[in-house]
Amino acid sequence: MGELKLFGTSTSMFSIRVEWALKFKGIEYEYIGEDLTNKSPLLLKYNPVHKKIPVLLHNGKPIAESLVILEYIEETWKVNPLLPEDPYEKAKARFWAKFIDEKCFSSVRSILISHGEEQEKAVESALETLKILDEEIKGKKFFGGESIGYLDLVASCISHWLPVFGECSGVNLLSAERFPSLYAWSENFTKVDAIKEKLPPREQLVARLSARRKSQLAAAENK
Numbered sequence: 001m002g003e004l005k006l007f008g009t010s011t012s013m014f015s016i017r018v019e020w021a022l023k024f025k026g027i028e029y030e031y032i033g034e035d036l037t038n039k040s041p042l043l044l045k046y047n048p049v050h051k052k053i054p055v056l057l058h059n060g061k062p063i064a065e066s067l068v069i070l071e072y073i074e075e076t077w078k079v080n081p082l083l084p085e086d087p088y089e090k091a092k093a094r095f096w097a098k099f100i101d102e103k104c105f106s107s108v109r110s111i112l113i114s115h116g117e118e119q120e121k122a123v124e125s126a127l128e129t130l131k132i133l134d135e136e137i138k139g140k141k142f143f144g145g146e147s148i149g150y151l152d153l154v155a156s157c158i159s160h161w162l163p164v165f166g167e168c169s170g171v172n173l174l175s176a177e178r179f180p181s182l183y184a185w186s187e188n189f190t191k192v193d194a195i196k197e198k199l200p201p202r203e204q205l206v207a208r209l210s211a212r213r214k215s216q217l218a219a220a221e222n223k
Helices: 013-024 041-046 066-076 087-112 116-137 150-154 156-169 180-190 202-221
Strands: 004-008 030-033 055-058 061-064
Touching: 004 013, 004 041, 013 066, 013 150, 013 156, 041 055, 055 066, 061 066, 066 087, 066 150, 087 116, 087 150, 087 156, 087 202, 116 156, 116 180, 150 156, 156 180, 156 202
Parallel strands: 004 030
Antiparallel strands: 004 055, 055 061
């Protein structure tokens, strides 16, 4: 296997999804925690383009961006596959992963850092994407079927993080009444022991995201 290191932060859904993938495959690695307010020279060296976590360092070679890292892990370590074997199902999983990161999470993040009319538009967009995902997961325990896979790890932003975004922004999006299938998936996902072990404490997330909202709104008012 060689040397394997992961640069991440304990509250980032993007680095935690990589940790889950490594855990499900039984891969040992060294975790290097990053302070994103004071990024280490190594992080800037290994991800000079985006200067973000997560970064996976395998035998001195850096891989950045969580979706790219997940696929690298899948292709490098074949044990306990996270992606479907069927090419069509695999392509679908990749499509929905991109949809979650680029459409769903983007809308939710906009809710956190906005207010008024701008926030109302972000809420409308987020509800639309969540409705689509609710239909996609309907009738299934997990996105891949009966066991957790690649797409479940990507969708983790909906399970543990979305309720915190709601608490900090005053907009609660996920409920059993509004999105019954997605809510049931979230409950199933967060009850799995391997998942629970890496979930950051809710109060820690609330503090971090509340501070971010306050900072972003203040910056917007000062423009």
